[in-house]
Amino acid sequence: MKRLMYGVVVPALVTLAVAGLWWVLSASSTSLFFPPLRDILSAFATNWLSADFASMVLPSLWRVGLGMLIGIVAGVGVGAAIGSVRRAEPYVKPQLEFMRALPPILILPPMILVLGTGDGMKIGVIAASAVWPILLATVDGVRSLEPVRDDMGRVFGLPWRARFRWMILPTAVPHIWSGVRAALPIAFVVMVASEYYSSVNGIGYFVSQTSTSFRLADMWSAVVLLGLIGVVLNTLVAVAGRRLDKKFGENAHD
Amino acid sequence: MTETAGLSRTSPSSPDKDDRVAILEVDGLRKSYGSELVLEDITLRIFEGELVSIVGPSGCGKTTMLRCLSGLLPHEGGTVRIAGEEVTGPPDTLGLVFQDYSRSLLPWLSVADNVRLPLRYKPISKKEAEERTAEALESVGLAAHTRKKPWQLSGGMQQRVAIARALAYHPRLLLMDEPFASVDAQTRVELEDLTLRLWAERDMTIAFVTHDIDEAIYLGGRIVVLTRTPTTIREVMPVDLPRPRDQIATKALDEFGRLRASVFTALGHHQ
Numbered sequence: 394m395k396r397l398m399y400g401v402v403v404p405a406l407v408t409l410a411v412a413g414l415w416w417v418l419s420a421s422s423t424s425l426f427f428p429p430l431r432d433i434l435s436a437f438a439t440n441w442l443s444a445d446f447a448s449m450v451l452p453s454l455w456r457v458g459l460g461m462l463i464g465i466v467a468g469v470g471v472g473a474a475i476g477s478v479r480r481a482e483p484y485v486k487p488q489l490e491f492m493r494a495l496p497p498i499l500i501l502p503p504m505i506l507v508l509g510t511g512d513g514m515k516i517g518v519i520a521a522s523a524v525w526p527i528l529l530a531t532v533d534g535v536r537s538l539e540p541v542r543d544d545m546g547r548v549f550g551l552p553w554r555a556r557f558r559w560m561i562l563p564t565a566v567p568h569i570w571s572g573v574r575a576a577l578p579i580a581f582v583v584m585v586a587s588e589y590y591s592s593v594n595g596i597g598y599f600v601s602q603t604s605t606s607f608r609l610a611d612m613w614s615a616v617v618l619l620g621l622i623g624v625v626l627n628t629l630v631a632v633a634g635r636r637l638d639k640k641f642g643e644n645a646h647d
Numbered sequence: 648m649t650e651t652a653g654l655s656r657t658s659p660s661s662p663d664k665d666d667r668v669a670i671l672e673v674d675g676l677r678k679s680y681g682s683e684l685v686l687e688d689i690t691l692r693i694f695e696g697e698l699v700s701i702v703g704p705s706g707c708g709k710t711t712m713l714r715c716l717s718g719l720l721p722h723e724g725g726t727v728r729i730a731g732e733e734v735t736g737p738p739d740t741l742g743l744v745f746q747d748y749s750r751s752l753l754p755w756l757s758v759a760d761n762v763r764l765p766l767r768y769k770p771i772s773k774k775e776a777e778e779r780t781a782e783a784l785e786s787v788g789l790a791a792h793t794r795k796k797p798w799q800l801s802g803g804m805q806q807r808v809a810i811a812r813a814l815a816y817h818p819r820l821l822l823m824d825e826p827f828a829s830v831d832a833q834t835r836v837e838l839e840d841l842t843l844r845l846w847a848e849r850d851m852t853i854a855f856v857t858h859d860i861d862e863a864i865y866l867g868g869r870i871v872v873l874t875r876t877p878t879t880i881r882e883v884m885p886v887d888l889p890r891p892r893d894q895i896a897t898k899a900l901d902e903f904g905r906l907r908a909s910v911f912t913a914l915g916h917h918q
């Protein structure tokens with residue numbers, strides 16, 4: 394009861410209050426840049442609760458989804474390999490940290506030169522930005538295997554694949570997942586930016602089109618949509634993370 | 648078996664006059680961590696069917712020694728042979744019960760799956776793996792808890808799972824590293840008697856490491872007393888207490904008290 398109250402009811406009320414405040418304060422706005430919320434919401438309805446949703450939003454989701462998937466597969470694969478070779482760490486860790494520290498947007502112009510402006514470029518840039526936090530988290534996760542457990546696997550003659558499947562992977566999963574959570578917002582930003590630069594569809598394209606032609610209510614409606622999609626995806630990732638923690642996490646148990 | 652000349656520098660050339668078969672032969676074992684010498688010279692025989700207790704002060708390198716004996720840790724001097732074979736990695740005739748037993752179990756697998764896991768990669772049939780798992784869990788008294796996760800069990804029960812896992816592996820030599828150091832007194836007594844029963848029932852040699860003197864005497868047929876680091880063997884004492892042993896009757900014997908005093912003295916305590 395109390396959980397429902399503080400987990401759902403209170404946040405919902407606060408959100409409503411903020412939206413209400415926005416509504417009231419912006420109701421008589423004549424500013425070109427900050428149109429009334431009423432206009433934004435009606436733009437939201439015409440733009441997104443219509444057939445445009447499929448042509449504008451689905452390409453963006455598809456790019457983020459595929460980019461993240463490639464990032465996860467590459468990050469986990471390479472991260473697990475680096476993590477298992479203890480001696481490799483001092484040589485590769487500085488380079489990995491360097492790659493992670495680069496602002497993802499920075500690699501956009503060279504990637505456009507190399508890969509052109511098609512979907513391949515966008516998905517490639519998203520994957521190339523999302524891969525670093527996942528890769529580094531995987532290295533840490535594989536490293537965090539308890540030494541006793543490693544001994545156990547060796548004493549009982551578990552072959553490498555069995556140790557990977559039954560000991561390393563479950564230990565690493567919660568770490569990997571926190572990497573995925575960190576990568577998701579980055580992938581989002583890069584998706585919007587890559588579409589902003591050059592595209593024929595997608596949310597970023599829509600924002601760039603509407604803002605350069607001063608259709609600000611439309612632009613803001615896209616911002617609201619991005620926020621909502623972000624909340625939904627983050628919630629999904631968090632819920633999946635909790636389930637994984639229940640299955641693999643040890644701290645929940647001892 | 649071929650003897651590699653030159654390697655067995657420290658091994659005695661005269662054959663043991665004892666006609667028992669040594670399952671574990673350690674000669675001049677030496678190990679340091681960096682510049683810190685932990686094991687200086689361990690020379691020891693354990694014979695088939697024995698239950699030998701190994702006592703030593705806290706931090707004297709008991710775990711280090713077991714890890715060297717089991718081939719988990721490379722040593723820098725001397726030789727270790729198990730069942731006649733020089734140890735270079737963990738041999739499949741060896742089982743180990745870890746000091747940190749709860750961490751040695753996998754929390755994402757059920758009790759039965761923890762016990763079965765090593766068997767899946769042995770050249771035995773699925774059916775046999777199944778039977779060995781059930782038998783081992785039965786013999787440690789966990790038949791009713793096979794589907795639970797280890798963290799749903801008490802410390803003593805978790806230790807039984809770790810023992811069952813080693814038993815199901817059918818080792819000829821079982822090394823136990825302070826297995827009961829972190830359970831309560833009542834559970835400890837039960838697990839000691841369980842160990843004695845399993846040892847009597849099975850064709851298995853046990854080396855039991857502990858820093859509890861009474862436990863060492865109660866279980867062992869011989870007691871190996873270690874020194875502080877850099878560690879050597881201080882003394883090996885035979886235990887002339889009748890078997891089967893009994894927690895009350897055996898511990899009330901004069902001989903038990905005498906042994907306790909000798910081990911105490913050997914460990915460097917002075918009354």
Ligand SMILES: Nc1ncnc2c1ncn2[C@@H]1O[C@H](COP(=O)(O)OP(=O)(O)OP(=O)(O)O)[C@@H](O)[C@H]1O
Pocket residue numbers: 680685703704705706707708709710711712746825858
């Ligand atoms: N991996 C390691 N690296 C460096 N030093 C170590 C390592 N493991 C153990 N030591 C040191 O070696 C010595 C012996 O440790 P070990 O754990 O073998 O002792 P022990 O007799 O098993 O102790 P306990 O009774 O607490 O279980 C200790 O001084 C310890 O600090």
Ligand SMILES: [Mg+2]
Pocket residue numbers: 709710711746824825
């Ligand atoms: Mg120890």
